[in-house]
Amino acid sequence: MKFGIVGVVAFVIDWGILNLLVIFLHMPNVVAATISFIISLIFNYLASMKFVFKHREDMARWMEMTIFVVSAVIGLLINDLIIWMSTSMLPADAIHTDHGRYVLYTNIGKLIATVVVAVWNFVIRKWLLDDTHTNAMNRLRSGDHKLTPEELEAKREKSFSHRLGMWSIKHAPFGWK
Template sequence: MKKLINQILKFGVVGGIAFIIDYSVLFICTEFFGIYYLISSLISFSVSTVFNYIASIKWVFDVNQKKSQKKNFILFIVFSVIGLGLNQLIMWFGVDTLHIYYMLVKIGATAIVMVFNFITRKMFLE
């Protein structure tokens, strides 16, 4: 149980840093470069996912070394793409349907995708 709590705390730290990266890149791309918010969201999500992958493998999860690193990476990418789809769906629904400011919707989208990420990475990477 202590190991799981430690992992959750580490995942929270990594997730917090990834969120800052994601949120900052989203804002910069949209506000300073004038990129449509869904494209900015795709870019920011992708950048933060690369950071998250490296940090998760190095620091958070006890990656099963019996599985090939290629297979681990492919699983990570597959679940990240699903997470991206969830993120984009939530962003679109919140902004275009509910008319909520995109930066506020991003907070909720990130929370939902973070739970999905932890569960899938815990199940398939260890």
Template sequence: MRLGKRLYQWFAALVHELTKFGVVGALAFVIDTGMLNLFNVVVGIGPLTSKVLATVISATFAYAGNRLWTFRHREQSGLGREYFLFFLLNGIALLFGLLVIGFVTYTLKLTDPLSMNIANIVGVGLGTLFRFWSYRRWVFLEATTPIPVELPEVKQPR
């Protein structure tokens, strides 16, 4: 019975984290796609450079959302460490997007905005699987001691 309860608690916590991660990711995706189209279609910057710029902006938003909301109950191992690892892992995930966009643009010669956006969706999807796994594993570590949900009560002086 204990194993069943622990398994249920682990699964419930995972679903809770995954849901929050999905909300932050969806908002970051909207930012990423908007910036990608702004830089590539409106400004006229190349698709790969546009993707890198869009990812830097959306990843900055995602870091704040994940640190302050999704994984706030996890150990805080230092802003510098987390930020470095977060952007290193996002750089690796960015490679998925760059490979797909590069393949569609330069190999298939599909340069229209619709093709670029479909390629972006595929690349972001692949990168998202990697990011969720890697953030939980290396960036936002499991708490070693329980983090209180509420602040402790303070006794008032008489």
């Protein structure tokens, strides 16, 4: 639920800035999309780390940030590719000669890109950043889980995200934890 709320606010920021830049400044849609995406990404990072995802005790903060940045860069590339494709069939000067259609196609592309990137972000961040072990242990304490504490711990020990997190703690550059 919190992931969705943060995502909606980030989308409004992204979409609003994109349209301001394309409609009023006649900026090319991919350039405008990159700027708006980066601004909304900053909001998304701060809000996600504060309200959505809990810090994993088994992962160094530098690794959390690295995962977030790498996944965001991939998300930006997906976003820009879809927006570019949305207007690629228009004449090269459509931004000036057929501005209404250019803006409409840009917005259709943005909506598609938003869905694709949101799915990408949720999957990668849930897999690598969310502390599901703590959530599972809390459910276990409340009687709402089928695994024993030992089974949960064994499952966590085998998970890629836990092994990556432990590696990041042992290999923190410049002593960053």
